[in-house]
Amino acid sequence: MSSPSYHQGHALLVGVSTYQHISSLPTAILNDVKDIAATLSSADYCGYAQDNVVSLLNADATRQTVLAGLGALAARAGEDDTVCVYFSGHGAVLPSAGGDDSALLTVDSDLADLAGTAISSADLAAALGQIQAKRVLVFIDSCHAGGAVLSKGLTDGQGHEFKSGYSPSAFAKLAVGTGRALMASCRADEESGVFTGARNSIFTTALLAGLKGAAEKDNSGVIKVFDLFEYVAEEVPKAVSDDQHPVFKADNLEQNFPIALSRGGRKSLTSTSTPSMPVDADRWRQLEQCLVELFPTGPREQELWTRAGGDLSKLQLYGSGQAMWHSAMRTLKQGGGGKNINFGSLIAVAKEDFPNHQLLTSL
Template structure:
């Protein structure tokens, strides 16, 4: 039996705690990036393939390496994929009062030469714009403060000093574009807290719980954009009342799109109640179409599901969206087309080989 995976998921995770020339951060920052990577690649949680998840920690996270990582992400993430970028580390506010902007502070940032050694919001936004994926989600966990000691400045011990954090207009800039969204750990005038001795920051603790299934309250088998932010936004203030509020920015996002599997793609009984224990309460063709659109969002070509079930892709019409492609393909199959060997049962059984724990598939009965 093949493991359940989410092959369209791609991610770049960056964590910097030990800076070369700037005030260091708690070790939890490195755990944040490591644990998000482990959760994304776990077959029991999000199902991303390991080769699609790149992590840059401390000395690996130079300005050049981060920009290269973003460029590489743009190269491998296709149009119908999902791309996530996670950064845990310092941000710095630059520019004159009234025209302030922000930069991402990499491990080799020199406060005496910010323009050439950090990543400006314009550079970051431009790099994100090169990603072809229709679904791009950016996570920013900065600036950080441990316990009651809150530092809102970056210093290098040589007289150079900047206010730490990100401006609101930077958040907006990073979310520009169709299908682009940003989730930040706190508002521009707040700090992202790390409790003394905690493995992760408060924000990333909530994010990890959400990705591990807590955000999938309907038991759909997927972690979705709005659901994830709603969970994080409700959970963080429980631990930091009145002082930390996660931020959501999106320029042109209409759909509550899936970004990962939830608990390996398992659906709950609640989510499948409309199908019924025997599958008789819903038309089996409609139930199968709904499941296939979720599991193979690119359409019948996704993971070669149609061909593996005995179908002939050349018999299918081209459609611009996976949902339209599935609707057309199943209509053709119902009429006896789509290839000599493919049947409803063959398509259902091949899907079950990929997603054995998917509750909707397991209760569908061939007509």
């Protein structure tokens, strides 16, 4: 019997450490791309077809070839496919009238002419917009701390200087569209760490572990998008004393969709976990209304969220209690909010406080 495969998976992986006109970055960047390519195309891990995983490194990663690679993705990926785009290298923040914009710097990028030699967020968003796949995930590992002073600024010694990194507005722009999501290595005011002598960057070390199975939560045999980000978001700060926090952006993403096989699609024979049953939209809405009524100040009231196995640090706790509950329930529905919380555990803990509540019992 043939091994399971994730034939619908497609990937374009770009890594630049040695630039023509800009100072170099750590060689770990090239290892990042090579190791992600090997993991995605491995029958023992993600199960992508090797022909569907394209890598562009250093001299091969020009502005023209990267845009051509994105065009090739659009040509071969269908609506029901999954597309991953990964970039590791320099990013530059570009001041503009509408707020800071950003650009990914390819090997031939010239600070004297970034408009013509780099890939702006508008260029990248337009290229991603041509991809018909309903599941598109973009990874950006930029603003590398391993580049010493380069992590704070880019200069060519000829008077052209730009802030290094990628702006929040550019992150948001790349996540626009149904089924689109972006995962970045750090916040705009942080640095993406690379330990001296390490094979991979801190972000990609966690990403690789997640793709190799650590991010699988329900013994389903697949890695899902929200589970992967939650795993990476928890692991990266541990490695750098809470100095680096990955960013996740999604504009219209309701489902925790699969992006790859986990451990070649093999399900653990010893696992006692069972996949959670799907919950329809009406039940989510009813539970939210119930929690707003019973715990009007929000998820922190009576330590409800924590007692249900959740992590308050994963929530946006501002605004009215109703607003906090709406945000928290959306996060939970997407698979976030903590490793051990789910629809059932939240109801169970709420019933401890209100054992005779009719709606809680019916849910």
